[in-house]
Amino acid sequence: MSDTPDYRDTVFLPETDFPMRAGLPQREPEWLDRWARLNIYDTLRAKGEGRKPFILHDGPPYANGNLHIGHALNKVLKDFITRSQQMMGRDARYVPGWDCHGLPIEWKIEEQYRQKGLDKDTVDTVEFRQECRRFADQWVDIQREEFKRLGVTGKWDDPYLTMNYHAEAVIAEEFMKLLMNGSLYQGSKPVMWSPVEKTALAEAEVEYHDHTSHTIWVRFSPTGGELDGASVVIWTTTPWTIPQNRAVSFNPDIAYGLYEVMEVAENSTAQPGEKLVLADALAEGVMQSAKVESHKRLRDVSPDELQGLTLAHPYRGVEGGNGEWDYDVPLLGADFVTDDAGTGFVHNAPSHGDDDYQLGLKHGLPMTYNVEPDGSYRADLPLFGGQFIIQQDGKDGGANVENIKQLAYAGKLLAKGKIKHSYPHSWRSKAPLIYRNTPQWFAAIDKDLDDGMDEYGKTIRQRALTSIDDLVKWTPKTGRNRIFSMVENRPDWVLSRQRAWGVPLTTFVKKGAKPTDDDFLLRDPQVNKRIVEAFEAEGADVWYRDGFKQQMLDGIINPDDYEQVMDVLDVWFDSGSTHAFVIRDRADGSPDGIADLYLEGTDQHRGWFHSSLLQASATKGRAPYRGVLTHGFTLDEKGMKMSKSLGNTIVPAEVIKQYGADILRLWVAQVDYTADQRIGPEILKGTADSYRRLRNTLRFMLGNLSGFSDAEKVAPEDMPELEQWVLHRLAQLDHKVRQGYDAYDFQGVFQALFQFATVDLSSFYFDIRKDALYCDGPDSIRRRSARTVLDLLFHRLVTWLAPILPFTIEDVWLSRFPSDDDSVHLHDFPETPADWLNEPLALKWDGVRRARRAVTAALEVKRADKTIGASLEAAPIVHVRDDTMLKALKSVNFADICITSDLSLTADPIPAEAFRMPDIEGVGVVFELAEGQKCERCWKILPDVGTHSHPGTCARCDAVLTEAGL
Incomplete structure (x- = not known):
């Protein structure tokens, strides 16, 4: 011993x-309770008085379900920003919010009704809306606790909700600014329509999935001219639109020819000897689809020959048609026709497509109203009345097949097939959509506005595009290009929805007047003021109570002369208006009503960023934000989209339960969220x-x-x-x-x-x-x-x-x-x-660290072969070729730096047996064991150990012990 x-x-x-062990899942709730007790958020607001504000405006999540990993990523990123800006000297305010109106919640309540065997349409509107409100309230409370569990700081005790009375009043007030500045109009045009949900949808509510559609080639017969007896052939993937056909279009820049069918295969609907007009680039493919075994090209067909040609509707004279389709169909030039696919001719139904609608406007084509809100043909439509295009379960109805049969019966079906292609679906019901002509309310984005806010442009589009380029910083920069092209090319904004849960379009229209009449809309500031005051006091439900119209118009104008509009606003108008009732109106908002930052997923270039930009451009004259930051989507480890059916979803609550919220937050900090x-x-x-x-x-x-x-x-x-x-x-x-x-x-x-x-x-x-x-x-x-x-x-x-x-x-x-x-x-x-x-010092120590790496690598070799157990057993000789480095190493205690008991530095040539590292030139290390005994206190091996008053110590340790009085 x-x-x-x-x-x-x-x-x-x-x-x-x-x-050492964090125990985050168990301990984090303690910190949350502590922060709540200290009222950290409000304490920071008081502390931040006089500081420059920084406002990150929260994009409202939808109050209808538990959080997914995308929510967690989004809210944690926002929290990084709020906390860091605060700690860098700003007054960083963050008011969380929720989207509460709209179809997803209404859909859930309708589902509950269906399960109980109830009909939503028989329930009082106000009662139905209150059920929607209660549903949203419940999910706001649940999501709030889930967000707080992530460690997100914010004004959780006073968030903004789009269904709060003040919010509903401001949304109505913002809408009525469109009424007053001239951008609001009612128009009848095709919009993206959900037959399942019976409402128009905004672009941001549409997603694209693969869908198998019927495809048909149809003969349209000229009613005269040199092409009489031939057929102009169209191709479409929507046979159900044929009853609504009003024109056929071609492109004068495409080469067309007259072709004769020579021989056909068995079961072909083509006839030997018949003549077809086709785009030359597509003729071969059409013949193959029609099972034509041989054909010949007779001659060119010029644009002059096509322009103004009159065709017969394929259902003209059909048995049972009752003359419904006994009208001429003009052949019109249009630059949207291509020879990439089809026949080089496009059938046009102005009520069911935007290109078709624009062509119809240009040439005065009549609109049709054959399709009902539920996706069925009107009951009195000959041959097809009551047939469904899309059924209520989202599956195809019989309309396509019935049209194909009728075309075949009429001798107009040249060929048929099926095609799998990307097709629009509702992001909520996941059911396919159709374009449907229906009266809707629009904001005109190219009309000069009468509001005196012309600094960034006279129209909504001009103001939005100017804001994108001159007023907003986009992170990443690619976001600018994406939203610019969307705004540059978008149509007028469809504001109306045929639903019950939302802020109504607070306007009245004159009975008997046409939408184009100057007095069609009631524009009265006093009426508008009454509406806002009523909504502030009782919320938007008052719009649906008996006698409200009388109450609003009495004493100003005769209520009997006007009708009350009962559509609700697009929910994107709600969220697009949040800048007004949050940033502008709240005490913790901004004096100019403009946020420093909006932050959401990249899909919001067509969603919230877009609607906020349009809405504010219409009512404020510019974008409501100075900066926009976007993040990508969250995929599984293999890079696949998360899906419950695949079983690859990551639920934030489960990660927190296993690891703690800080681990989830650290994951957010480690990823490139912009992708x-x-x-x-x-x-x-x-x-x-x-x-x-x-x-x-x-x-x-x-x-x-x-x-x-x-x-x-x-x-x-x-x-x-x-x-x-x-x-x-x-x-x-x-x-x-x-x-x-x-x-x-x-x-x-x-x-x-x-x-x-x-x-x-x-x-x-x-x-x-x-x-x-x-x-x-x-x-x-x-x-x-x-x-x-x-x-x-x-x-x-x-x-x-x-x-x-x-x-x-x-x-x-x-x-x-x-x-x-x-x-x-x-x-x-x-x-x-x-x-x-101290850059010179840093440069010097870069050299010291490089030399140290050579020494520690040499010692690691000796440790691996068991020559030594620890670096303190070594006293290496370090050969250094460069005089500057040698001088630097001698000026510091290089033995301590290398954690050796001793170390010698020399300019002698590097011996052949010395250890070298390829990337550290001019340094060689010769291993030597340290001489002396091990100090029992610091474990260095030194010659003087054992020569001091304290047994087994080196000089340094002996002096420390002596000074301590030991």
Whole structure:
């Protein structure tokens, strides 16, 4: 047994109650309760008085289900921004909100009615709307708690809801600005229509899926001219639109020919000897589809020959048609016709397609009203009355097949087939859609507005495009191109929906007047004021109560002369108006009503970004935001879209239950959110490993700062070079972190901090300074400098990380500064002196670190072959060819830097047997064992061990013990 005393109690080992294991799922709710008790959000608002505001306006999620991983990504990104902007000196306000009106909620209530065998249309409208309100309220409460569990800070006790009375009043008021400035009109035009939901849909409510459609080639017979006796052939994937045909179009720039059928295969509907007019580029394909075995081209057909040609509708004279289709069909030139597919001729139904509608406007073609809201033909339509195009279950009805049969019976069907193609579907019911002509209310986006807000343009489109290019910063920049092309090419905004749950179109129309008449719309400021006041007091439900029209119009105009519009506003108008009742009207809003940032998924270029831009351009004269930030979609680990049917969904609540919210937040910080991201079990395991490494760095700092006081502090100029180098790195990082947070580059911020914490600190600085921290005396300038630097590191590293890991960093902060009323989230990033930057010193230490890498790699070889167990057993000889590097290494304690007991530096030529690294030229390492005995206190092997008053110690440790009176 050794007679050497046990010196373990004399070593300054780290002391901290901060646990190695985080236990986040169990502990995070404690921090949430604490923040609620401290009222952190309102405390920050009071603290931020006088600061420059920063307003991230929340895009309202829909209040109708539990959160998915996309919600978590979105809200966590917003929280990164709000927290970091606050800690960089702004007054960062964040008011969460919810979209509460619209079809998804109405659809859920209707489903409940159907399950009970009730008919929604027999229920009082106000009662039905109140059920929708209760449903939304329930989900707002659920989602609010789920968002809070993510650690998202905000005004949760007073969010905005589009169904709040004030919100409904402002939405109506914003709509009535369109009424007053002349952009509102009623028009009858084809819109995207859901037969299942019986309403028009906005572009943002449409998604595209593969769908198998019938495809037909149909003969249209000229009624005279040189082509009499031939057939102009059209091709369509919507046979159900044939009864609504009013024209056929061709392109004068396409080459056409007259073709004769020679021989046909069995079961072909083509006839030998018949003549067909086709685009030359498509003729061969048409003949194959029609099972024509041989044909010949007779001659060219010129544009002049086609222009003005009159055709007969294919159902002209059909038995049972009752003369419905006994009209001429003009052949018209149109540049939207191509020879990429089809026949080079397009059948036009102006009531069921935008190109067709525009062509109809140009040539005065009549509109048809054959299709009912439920997707069936009107009951009195000959041959097809009552047939469904799309059934109520979303499946194809019989309309397509019945038309194909009728065309065959009439001898007009040249060929038929099926095609699988991308087709529009409702994003809610997932059912196919149709274009349907129906009276709707529109905002004219190319009409000069009478509102005196012409700074950025006279029309909605001009103002929106000017805003996109001159007033808004797009992150990433590709967002600008996407939304610009959408706005540049979009049609007028369809504002109306034929539903019950929403803000009504608060307008009255004159009985007997036409939409084109000047007095069709009632434009009266006094009426508008009454409506807004009524909505403020009782909400939009009052519109549906008996006697409301009388109440609004009495004493101003005769109520009997007007009808009340009962459609509701497109829900995108609701969310597009949020800037008015949130940013403009709230006390925590902005004086100019403009947000600093809108942040949503990239799909919102056609959704909320788009509707907000149009709405504000119409009512405010410009975009309601200065910046727009977009993120991609979240996929599984294989890059596949998440789907319940595939079983690859990641639910935020389950991740939090297993790992904690900070791990989910850390995943958000590690991905490039501007593109599509991946998440899954293996990725989350990797995230948790990164978290553990970072946590260990924080724990090391806490342990080695135990008992630190201001009296220990050392001025930077009095510190060793190694500490001054750390301060230089802090000054560099301060700039990078602030710049990164300002640019919303959270991945860049975290990577920089993680690299610094794990490489610069844990693997380099901490590794080197453990000896001084543990074994130097309390008054040692080296130990005091190291502890001073740890203190400076602590305040910066924890605040820089606080926006990303709010739960963990709160734990770290309170482990060092326990308090009943303090929080790390009440502190700003500390200012970092610019004079800590020292580029010459940094350049020198780059060389020192390179040389150190060569030494540690050489020692690792000896450790691997069991020559040594630890680097302190070595005393290598380091050969350095470069004089500048050699001088630098001699100016520092390079043995301490390499964590060896001794080390020799020499300019002698590098021996052949020396260890070298290919990427570090001019440095060779010759291994030697350290001479002497192992110090029982610091474990260095030194010749003087055993020669001092304290047995088994080196000179340094003996002096520390003596100074301590031991």
